[in-house]
Amino acid sequence: MPIDLDRLPVDRGSGVSLWRQIAERIESEITTGAFPPSSQLPSESELTERFGVNRHTVRRALAVLAEKGLVRAVKGRGSFVEEAPLPYPIGRRVRFSENVMAAGRAPRGRLLGVATVVDAEPTRRLGLPPRTPLLRIEMVSSANGVPLSRSTSWFEKARFEGLEAELQRTGSVSRAFAAHGIADYARLETAISARPADPAEQDLLELPPGRAVLVVDAVNADAEGRPIQVQRTRFAADRVHLVVKS
Amino acid sequence: MPIDLDRLPVDRGSGVSLWRQIAERIESEITTGAFPPSSQLPSESELTERFGVNRHTVRRALAVLAEKGLVRAVKGRGSFVEEAPLPYPIGRRVRFSENVMAAGRAPRGRLLGVATVVDAEPTRRLGLPPRTPLLRIEMVSSANGVPLSRSTSWFEKARFEGLEAELQRTGSVSRAFAAHGIADYARLETAISARPADPAEQDLLELPPGRAVLVVDAVNADAEGRPIQVQRTRFAADRVHLVVKS
DNA sequence: CCAGCTTGTCTACTAATATAGACAAGTTGG
DNA sequence: CCAACTTGTCTATATTAGTAGACAAGCTGG
Structure with a gap:
């Protein structure tokens, strides 16, 4: 059975909340350059599928990253990686x-x-x-x-x-x-x-x-x-x- | 105001559950040798005070460590660090x-x-x-x-x-x-x-x-x-x- | 023996986490 | 314009995490 590459499952019951796991994963993809500055992140519904969680959970992860100034959400368009200062x-x-x-x-x-x-x-x-x-x-x-x-x-x-x-x-x-x-x-x-x-x-x-x-x-x-x-x-x-x- | 050395507070709302934080802290104290093999851990009520959480939360942390074979609880006596195999x-x-x-x-x-x-x-x-x-x-x-x-x-x-x-x-x-x-x-x-x-x-x-x-x-x-x-x-x-x- | 410690188990309750679905409202491209 | 996408907001509900307290039961030292 082949691994589904579109899915990056999270650890449930690990003592680390799903929103934190997702925020950490996206943050590492930003810092490693997988998501370069000013690029658009996958949409919330796409991330919902990839991580296998509810959209609200993805939104909380994105809110954490926005709070840290790493991404910025624009209504109707999507979420984007912030430029370097x-x-x-x-x-x-x-x-x-x-x-x-x-x-x-x-x-x-x-x-x-x-x-x-x-x-x-x-x-x-x-x-x-x-x-x-x-x-x-x-x-x-x-x-x-x-x-x-x-x-x-x-x-x-x-x-x-x-x-x-x-x-x-x-x-x-x-x-x-x-x-x-x-x-x-x-x-x-x-x-x-x-x-x-x-x-x-x-x-x-x-x-x-x-x-x-x-x-x-x-x-x-x-x-x-x-x-x-x-x-x-x-x-x-x-x-x-x-x-x-x- | 001096820092209370008896208290090792935990991060609430960090997305990491308290039992996991406590388990990780105790595990690191075991692996670094602060708690040597066969030594007795502080009692549950003492750990409860040190971490500023409920006793049940401490017990869950200890259960995780027992599950990993790192500590062993003995009813009426206390919890002890397991010997090396x-x-x-x-x-x-x-x-x-x-x-x-x-x-x-x-x-x-x-x-x-x-x-x-x-x-x-x-x-x-x-x-x-x-x-x-x-x-x-x-x-x-x-x-x-x-x-x-x-x-x-x-x-x-x-x-x-x-x-x-x-x-x-x-x-x-x-x-x-x-x-x-x-x-x-x-x-x-x-x-x-x-x-x-x-x-x-x-x-x-x-x-x-x-x-x-x-x-x-x-x-x-x-x-x-x-x-x-x-x-x-x-x-x-x-x-x-x-x-x-x- | 027994007072005072320990871990083990139980119930009850609150707060945080996660899911589910609906709908509003902004943007985009045909 | 408008269909199809996007994010934002709301309600409702289930599960997990954490608190609070009580009591049972095993061990220890005086």
């Missing part, structure tokens, strides 16, 4: 698109919303008089369709009127700046902290509860050193590692 | 007491019962005329108080009248033979098989259900080569390894 250099020149492309992945920016606001803190950091109207822009940035960060930026409204249209079109802050006559810009200051993702961030960044976000507060300036952008970015810490060279 | 040479000269003492353990024989019987098969193997009355003697032999084997022996009643008294006194077949003028004797033939212990053997040999016994059928002869003893011994296979030198 992207090294994200922090220095005088910080460009999201360049950083993502340097890792061989495809950058994308999605505009969430635009508002005109008056806000004392960013105004002060932009070096503008109090109560100057600001453009506040909310974005989500991704690599190969995987969301990496969610950012809020403040610009002087008078100087960057219509910036959001260019952002909408290109998804890139650098290109939107270029369309407004800013050929180059530089990082003035960067403050880094971290905390658990809040529910809104879990949703936008497709994170399981309890995962951390890196909170990066930054000020960018034009060629003359005048502040033009105050930005607060929340990176999914499982997908991005900040690298500071001194 | 005793190498038991099978050749022309086979002596239980010598074999046990060679391993530095104390041999003992306990007489279970004596009967006068007529039995065709042992009579034939003793080379006696059919229907010759035989002495049938049942024994349990142990080392350091741990039962190793249960044996049934047949002798010619006429020649060995009163043998059982000597056996009772000395617990040794060799000495009983000596008292009957047999200074030396030799193994003529040995047949070896194995099977699971039956309930009576489980009881006499203090074996958990399902463990194997080695069944050794042997004929011993006097210095002139005449058969004097037909013996069927059941060794606890976890405690004795038969060694045949060729």
Whole structure:
């Protein structure tokens, strides 16, 4: 009687729960490269057949792996192996698109919303008089369709009127700046902290509860050193590692 | 706050059952020598405290180890680490007491019962005329108080009248033979098989259900080569390894 | 002998694990 | 568009794991 290669049976009554056995097996297939980064895992019903267990049991195993940041489930599409964390250099020149492309992945920016606001803190950091109207822009940035960060930026409204249209079109802050006559810009200051993702961030960044976000507060300036952008970015810490060279 | 060294907590909700964690921990302490062979394990209630679980959970862990032949529980006394299997040479000269003492353990024989019987098969193997009355003697032999084997022996009643008294006194077949003028004797033939212990053997040999016994059928002869003893011994296979030198 | 230890067995109950099935809702490709 | 796939969520139920307590029965040392 030939062994059925499609079946990888589990040990029942061994004192190790089935969901743990399955999670360990899938994890080892990921770390050994049988399931490479960004590849799609077999569907839950397929894993159900392979391991000879109930779908709920497979789901619990996948939930454990998602909790560890090893896989990510997308409703309607399937489960995917997470990429290795992207090294994200922090220095005088910080460009999201360049950083993502340097890792061989495809950058994308999605505009969430635009508002005109008056806000004392960013105004002060932009070096503008109090109560100057600001453009506040909310974005989500991704690599190969995987969301990496969610950012809020403040610009002087008078100087960057219509910036959001260019952002909408290109998804890139650098290109939107270029369309407004800013050929180059530089990082003035960067403050880094971290905390658990809040529910809104879990949703936008497709994170399981309890995962951390890196909170990066930054000020960018034009060629003359005048502040033009105050930005607060929340990176999914499982997908991005900040690298500071001194 | 100092760590409580008396407590070795277990991982709850890890997907590994508590009885398995405890069994693995105790097993590793046995194999690393923290609990040497024949030493007494902490009592169940003590282990209950150390691991912070219910006594039933500890008992299940100990049952697993007993099932593997690593420990043995004795009602009213405690649980003990099993000795390494005793190498038991099978050749022309086979002596239980010598074999046990060679391993530095104390041999003992306990007489279970004596009967006068007529039995065709042992009579034939003793080379006696059919229907010759035989002495049938049942024994349990142990080392350091741990039962190793249960044996049934047949002798010619006429020649060995009163043998059982000597056996009772000395617990040794060799000495009983000596008292009957047999200074030396030799193994003529040995047949070896194995099977699971039956309930009576489980009881006499203090074996958990399902463990194997080695069944050794042997004929011993006097210095002139005449058969004097037909013996069927059941060794606890976890405690004795038969060694045949060729 | 007997108090105090040990293991063995039993019942009752709660929590964790696993199964079974149904249906909602998002995605994809023809 | 829509059929066929995917993941997400819900209810219900059976089995295993773990807790709690009581009591029987064997051993040991004073």
